Structures are given as structure tokens and as C-alpha cells.
Amino acid sequence: MTREEIIKPENLVYKKPTLMNDNPMHYCPGCSHGVVHKLIAEVIEEMGMENKAVGVSPVGCAVFAYNYLDIDWEEAAHGRAPALATAIKRLWPSRLVFTYQGDGDLACIGTAETIHALNRGENITIIFINNAIYGMTGGQMAPTTLVGMKTATCPYGRDVTIHGYPLKMTEIAASLEGTAYVTRQSVHSVPAIRKAKKAIRKAFENSMNGKGSNLVEIVSTCNSGWKMTPEASNKWMEENMFPFYQLGDLKDKE
Amino acid sequence: MAEEVVLMKGNEAIAHAAIRYGVDGYFGYPITPQSEVLETLAEQKPWETTGMVVVQAESELAAINMVYGGAGTGKMVMTSSSSPGVSLKQEGISYLAGAELPCLIVNVMRGGPGLGTIQPSQADYFQTVKGGGHGDYRLIALAPASVQEMADFVGLAFDLAFKYRNPAILLADGVIGQMMEKVVLPEQRKRLTDEEVIARCPWAANGKTAGRKPNIITSLELDPAIMEQRNNHLQKKYAEIEANEVRYEEINCEDAEYLMVAFGSCARIAQKAMELARAEGIKVGLLRPITIWPFPSKAIAERAKQVKGILTVELNAGQMIEDVRLAVECKVPTEHFGRLGGIVPDPDEVVSALKEKLVK
Known part of the structure; x- marks a missing residue:
């Protein structure tokens, strides 16, 4: 019996997006990246943009995003993804152009590139994974690390007198004239995943309809960096991250 | 027209x-x-x-x-x-x-x-x-x-x-x-x-044309064996550029007893200095690198065989002179004249330097 005979179309309730290949992911079990990758793949497929999408991957855990989604990619220097995306979209207006960036990449080293690309109203989407920690380099303090939260470079907890305050880049983005759609989502539950997918779809469509720039923040877990089980991470995120990084649309220029 | x-x-x-x-x-x-x-x-x-x-x-x-x-x-x-x-x-x-x-x-x-x-x-x-x-x-x-x-x-x-x-x-x-x-x-x-x-750059990431594999633009490779291969590939390419793309201009070098090497604006000043020096009977030529990489090392080494000395003229403290000295392998006295900090020398200064450092 072939695979196709076993999985008859009428029996198929779920399948992996065609754009996701079989490369083993380097992400830790429990990490939010895999879910967000899948949502992006699904949205691109549903929009029929497989051959028109160009992604820009960051420096950070998602640096290898290009290994998992079968679209064209450019890998940017740390923080510079929105600058790359600006040029790609301006030079190829018919392409679906998005960046995929973490909190260190977007809200720290790439603050200037992020704010200015958004404020110019570039017709791009920025997917912003906020897990409040530097995952790839081993769990150092991020610009979004919560007050009191312990990391490798604030082992006694983030102290505002030493480290300053966590940065709400999404609120800043919402205040910029150039942004069309700014939202904060999560992928820790099935309803949340469905909402996040809708948000990504809206952002991508806006970017193709010339409405301006779009930012989709996904409040995420980093169970390795946080040193918790995936389940405990989700709980910790709900109890600690969500009160500070409140979910929902911050701006929607219909 | x-x-x-x-x-x-x-x-x-x-x-x-x-x-x-x-x-x-x-x-x-x-x-x-x-x-x-x-x-x-x-x-x-x-x-x-x-x-x-x-x-x-x-x-x-x-x-x-x-x-x-x-x-x-x-x-x-x-x-x-x-x-x-x-x-x-x-x-x-x-x-x-x-x-x-x-x-x-x-x-x-x-x-x-x-x-x-x-x-x-x-x-x-x-x-x-x-x-x-x-x-x-x-x-x-x-x-x-x-x-x-x-x-x-x-x-x-x-x-x-x-x-x-x-x-x-x-x-x-x-x-x-x-x-x-x-x-x-x-x-x-x-x-x-x-x-x-798309036809000119089949490697480019501009939206996967149907049927081809995704194109990925990256400089990242964590496997050192592959990264070394990539570096070797780059070095091979650079060697090819060095072999094929050297460009330079020579003025009055045939009978030259002294050679000036200068690029950009300094080559213009050196050219005038060369005219002034020749009017005084100093047989000096000018070699102007047009490509500063790849550097015209062979051409300079060739001219070094006939001259008594080389003067580089640069708006710096002596940078290109290092490449000229490498090219001539210290077989010929090689001196530098430069002005710094935004000062542009006049040709007379260059002639004086030529006399002082080489002709004597």
C-alpha cells in the first residue's frame, strides 16, 4: 500500500504545509519558532505566493529559517533585516517580502532599521518573535527581558537601576504613521495559533495591497533559555509576559 | 550626432x-x-x-x-x-x-x-x-x-x-x-x-520561479570544512581577478630613470610634477594604478628594473607604498611623499620631494 492509498483525501484532516521541507529543525522542543514557521508557510500557500515570496532571516535562533521554508531567502546581518526588506520590496514590488526577527535583533541592535522601515511605510511585514531572551547565544538579557527576570547577563534579575526597562517596540510601531497593521499575538494554545495565523494573513495581504508596513509580534517561550519545561514555560508566559505584553491589535488601518 | x-x-x-x-x-x-x-x-x-x-x-x-x-x-x-x-x-x-x-x-x-x-x-x-x-x-x-x-x-x-x-x-x-x-x-x-x-542571476533570491529550488543568500556556514571550501573558492576567484583585471596607465615611462606611482587626484598632481621635473632634465615617468586591487605589481616590478628610484605620491602617511615595496621586493629605493589631514600638495612640492629623496 502506498502512502497516498493510506492517506485518502477524504480521510485527511491535517497535513504539513507543502512549503515546509523535511530538514530536521534545530529549534529546541517546546520552542515557539516551529509553530510560527508553519503558520507563515500555510499563509503563503493559501495566498498562492509560493513563487513570489522572499523572506529575510535574522541573526538569532531563526538565522536558519531558510533551511525549513522552501521559498527564496536572504540572511541579514544582525538587526538589518528591515533594510534588506526595504530594498527587496522597492525593487520587486510584486513580491511578498517579510522579515523574521527576534527581540535582540529587532528591538536592540536593529532598532533604527526597524523603526525607519516601519515609519517609511515600506510594504513589508515584520514577524517579531519576543521571548524576552537571547536564545541563540545562550540566554542573555534582551531589550524585552522583564523586570526581575533572570538571564545569563542579569543573573540576579533585571534591575532597572542597572539595566533599564523592557522595551515595547510594538507600541512604538503602532505610533508610527507608516504602519498599517500592528498586532501582538501568541502561539501557546490552539485558539491563539488560529488568531496568530489570521494576523499574519492580514499583514501579508496589507503588504501586497500597498497599505504600508505591518508588524506582527508573537509573544513566545524559550523554555531552554528560561530553564523550564515547555508546559511550565507556557504557564509562566501567561502569568508574567501577557500582563506586560498585552495581546491584541494595537493598530489596524482598515 | x-x-x-x-x-x-x-x-x-x-x-x-x-x-x-x-x-x-x-x-x-x-x-x-x-x-x-x-x-x-x-x-x-x-x-x-x-x-x-x-x-x-x-x-x-x-x-x-x-x-x-x-x-x-x-x-x-x-x-x-x-x-x-x-x-x-x-x-x-x-x-x-x-x-x-x-x-x-x-x-x-x-x-x-x-x-x-x-x-x-x-x-x-x-x-x-x-x-x-x-x-x-x-x-x-x-x-x-x-x-x-x-x-x-x-x-x-x-x-x-x-x-x-x-x-x-x-x-x-x-x-x-x-x-x-x-x-x-x-x-x-x-x-x-x-x-x-532572473536570467542573468540564476542564483538570486527574488521569488522562486516554478520548478527551481529556493535560492538562499547567506554568508553563514557553521561546518568549518564547508566554510574552508567557501573561503578557498573566494581565494580562487580573487586569484582569477588578479590575473585578468589589473588596470594601470603609464606616462613617459619608456626613458624614465625615476618613477612616480600615484592614483586618483595625486596622479594628476604627479603628472604636472613630472612635466616640471622633465623641464629640469630629470627623466621621471608616472605609473598610475587604475585598479588599486588588483594592484599592478607586475607592471611596477617591470619598470623597477630600469629606474634608479621610485616615489609614491599619496594623500596619506604612506599606504600604497607598502604594495609598491612588495612589488619591487626592495630592489629599488622606494620613497613616499604625502600630505595629510586634507592638505593637497602643489606640483612644486612633489618635485622638491623627488629631488630631496631620490635624485639628490
């Missing part, structure tokens, strides 16, 4: 040549003494004629990364800046070299270090030809010595950049950027269509 001769600054010539050569995108940030490049483009509005994209970026860092983004899609893209700004671009330049992306960077040099001065200098020679950014890489580096060459080298630089999939740099200085000269601009060419770009 007679050739159209126009009078303009070197910086303006860069902008006009870029439009006429069919460049797809310019990304820049204002800095003296090269702001006329962006100003001229803004005034010309090429997005309404050729469709060229012009963006004033938020920083030199953003500008060079826009160039990276655009170059990764196979389009013809460029940036321009001056010394402190080019220092900021070094991150992106290293990435462009690592990902093997063709593009053009223009540096209209000013005096340093630091914020330095807005007056002309050639003190970024080391930065340009010895690296600048991190890693083992090379830039194809052209040194224009006239406004005409500012215009002509835009096209040449892009041709070489695409031939070898390597960033090219035009190393000018404040003199060449700011002075006005007669220039014949290149013919207006059409920009390549998207289909032509």
Missing part, C-alpha cells in the same frame, strides 16, 4: 552615469564631500524615467544593508559615502563579499581619523584594499583620476562586479568628487527587465 560634452562635478557625474547605465537602485546617506550624488539623483527623479529606485536611508549601515538586500535579488544596486560613512558600511561590505553579491560602493575620501576633516584625503587605501571589514575578502577597487573616469567607472565597476559576483568599490577623493571638468556621459541604457535579471 556630435558627442554631448557637459561640465559637472565628479559626484554629479556618478549620479548621471548611474541613471544612464541602467542602475536599479541607489541607497545612501548624506555626508560631505559626496552628498551631491544623492542630491543629483533626487533632482533627476530617475524613478519617473528609468524606474531607478532612490532611497535616503536612516544611516550608512542601513544603506549598505539595503544594497545587500537589493544585490541579493540580482538587481544592479549601489551606495556612496565618504570615509567615516564608509567605516560604518564595513559590516555590510564584509557580508556582501561573503555572500558574493555584485554591487557598487563609492567612497569619496576625506581626511581622518575619526570625524577628521571634510577636505580630500587618500587615507582609506588600507581600508579599501586590505580588508576594512572582517574576514578574508577582496573588493574590486577602481581609482578614478578625473570626472570622466567617475562617469566611466560606474559601468566598468558594475561589469566587473557581475562578472565575478563580487562587490566593487570606486575609491575617489574630495578633489575628484568636488572638482568640475568636462565629461561625456555614457549613452542612456534601458534597465534590465525582471525576466532579464
Whole structure:
């Protein structure tokens, strides 16, 4: 019996997006990246943009995003993804152009590139994974690390007198004239995943309809960096991250 | 039809040549003494004629990364800046070299270090030809010595950049950027269509055409064995460029007993100094490197066989002289004359230096 005979179309309730290949992911079990990758793949497929999408991957855990989604990619220097995306979209207006960036990449080293690309109203989407920690380099303090939260470079907890305050880049983005759609989502539950997918779809469509720039923040877990089980991470995120990084649309220029 | 001769600054010539050569995108940030490049483009509005994209970026860092983004899609893209700004671009330049992306960077040099001065200098020679950014890489580096060459080298630089999939740099200085000269601009060419770009650059990431595997633009490789292979590939390419693309000009070298080596604005000053010295009976020739990488080492070594001494004339403390000394392997006395900090010497000073250091 072939695979196709076993999985008859009428029996198929779920399948992996065609754009996701079989490369083993380097992400830790429990990490939010895999879910967000899948949502992006699904949205691109549903929009029929497989051959028109160009992604820009960051420096950070998602640096290898290009290994998992079968679209064209450019890998940017740390923080510079929105600058790359600006040029790609301006030079190829018919392409679906998005960046995929973490909190260190977007809200720290790439603050200037992020704010200015958004404020110019570039017709791009920025997917912003906020897990409040530097995952790839081993769990150092991020610009979004919560007050009191312990990391490798604030082992006694983030102290505002030493480290300053966590940065709400999404609120800043919402205040910029150039942004069309700014939202904060999560992928820790099935309803949340469905909402996040809708948000990504809206952002991508806006970017193709010339409405301006779009930012989709996904409040995420980093169970390795946080040193918790995936389940405990989700709980910790709900109890600690969500009160500070409140979910929902911050701006929607219909 | 007679050739159209126009009078303009070197910086303006860069902008006009870029439009006429069919460049797809310019990304820049204002800095003296090269702001006329962006100003001229803004005034010309090429997005309404050729469709060229012009963006004033938020920083030199953003500008060079826009160039990276655009170059990764196979389009013809460029940036321009001056010394402190080019220092900021070094991150992106290293990435462009690592990902093997063709593009053009223009540096209209000013005096340093630091914020330095807005007056002309050639003190970024080391930065340009010895690296600048991190890693083992090379830039194809052209040194224009006239406004005409500012215009002509835009096209040449892009041709070489695409031939070898390597960033090219035009190393000018404040003199060449700011002075006005007669220039014949290149013919207006059409920009390549998207289909032509895809055909020219099958490696580019601009949307996966049906049937092909995704194209990925990256300089990252964690496996050291593969990373070494990639480096070896780059070195092989650089050796090929060194073998094929050396360009230089020789003036009055046939009977020369002394040789001056100078590039860019200094070559113009040295040329006048050569005339003055010859009027005094000193048989001196001038070798002007047009490519400062690849460096005309063989040509200089060949001339070294006939001369009693070599003088490099540079607007720096002695940078290119290192490459000249390497080329002649210390077989001939090789001296340096330079002015620093934005001072441009007059030809008499060069003649005096020639007499003092070599002719005696």
C-alpha cells in the first residue's frame, strides 16, 4: 500500500504545509519558532505566493529559517533585516517580502532599521518573535527581558537601576504613521495559533495591497533559555509576559 | 550626432552615469564631500524615467544593508559615502563579499581619523584594499583620476562586479568628487527587465520561479570544512581577478630613470610634477594604478628594473607604498611623499620631494 492509498483525501484532516521541507529543525522542543514557521508557510500557500515570496532571516535562533521554508531567502546581518526588506520590496514590488526577527535583533541592535522601515511605510511585514531572551547565544538579557527576570547577563534579575526597562517596540510601531497593521499575538494554545495565523494573513495581504508596513509580534517561550519545561514555560508566559505584553491589535488601518 | 560634452562635478557625474547605465537602485546617506550624488539623483527623479529606485536611508549601515538586500535579488544596486560613512558600511561590505553579491560602493575620501576633516584625503587605501571589514575578502577597487573616469567607472565597476559576483568599490577623493571638468556621459541604457535579471542571476533570491529550488543568500556556514571550501573558492576567484583585471596607465615611462606611482587626484598632481621635473632634465615617468586591487605589481616590478628610484605620491602617511615595496621586493629605493589631514600638495612640492629623496 502506498502512502497516498493510506492517506485518502477524504480521510485527511491535517497535513504539513507543502512549503515546509523535511530538514530536521534545530529549534529546541517546546520552542515557539516551529509553530510560527508553519503558520507563515500555510499563509503563503493559501495566498498562492509560493513563487513570489522572499523572506529575510535574522541573526538569532531563526538565522536558519531558510533551511525549513522552501521559498527564496536572504540572511541579514544582525538587526538589518528591515533594510534588506526595504530594498527587496522597492525593487520587486510584486513580491511578498517579510522579515523574521527576534527581540535582540529587532528591538536592540536593529532598532533604527526597524523603526525607519516601519515609519517609511515600506510594504513589508515584520514577524517579531519576543521571548524576552537571547536564545541563540545562550540566554542573555534582551531589550524585552522583564523586570526581575533572570538571564545569563542579569543573573540576579533585571534591575532597572542597572539595566533599564523592557522595551515595547510594538507600541512604538503602532505610533508610527507608516504602519498599517500592528498586532501582538501568541502561539501557546490552539485558539491563539488560529488568531496568530489570521494576523499574519492580514499583514501579508496589507503588504501586497500597498497599505504600508505591518508588524506582527508573537509573544513566545524559550523554555531552554528560561530553564523550564515547555508546559511550565507556557504557564509562566501567561502569568508574567501577557500582563506586560498585552495581546491584541494595537493598530489596524482598515 | 556630435558627442554631448557637459561640465559637472565628479559626484554629479556618478549620479548621471548611474541613471544612464541602467542602475536599479541607489541607497545612501548624506555626508560631505559626496552628498551631491544623492542630491543629483533626487533632482533627476530617475524613478519617473528609468524606474531607478532612490532611497535616503536612516544611516550608512542601513544603506549598505539595503544594497545587500537589493544585490541579493540580482538587481544592479549601489551606495556612496565618504570615509567615516564608509567605516560604518564595513559590516555590510564584509557580508556582501561573503555572500558574493555584485554591487557598487563609492567612497569619496576625506581626511581622518575619526570625524577628521571634510577636505580630500587618500587615507582609506588600507581600508579599501586590505580588508576594512572582517574576514578574508577582496573588493574590486577602481581609482578614478578625473570626472570622466567617475562617469566611466560606474559601468566598468558594475561589469566587473557581475562578472565575478563580487562587490566593487570606486575609491575617489574630495578633489575628484568636488572638482568640475568636462565629461561625456555614457549613452542612456534601458534597465534590465525582471525576466532579464532572473536570467542573468540564476542564483538570486527574488521569488522562486516554478520548478527551481529556493535560492538562499547567506554568508553563514557553521561546518568549518564547508566554510574552508567557501573561503578557498573566494581565494580562487580573487586569484582569477588578479590575473585578468589589473588596470594601470603609464606616462613617459619608456626613458624614465625615476618613477612616480600615484592614483586618483595625486596622479594628476604627479603628472604636472613630472612635466616640471622633465623641464629640469630629470627623466621621471608616472605609473598610475587604475585598479588599486588588483594592484599592478607586475607592471611596477617591470619598470623597477630600469629606474634608479621610485616615489609614491599619496594623500596619506604612506599606504600604497607598502604594495609598491612588495612589488619591487626592495630592489629599488622606494620613497613616499604625502600630505595629510586634507592638505593637497602643489606640483612644486612633489618635485622638491623627488629631488630631496631620490635624485639628490
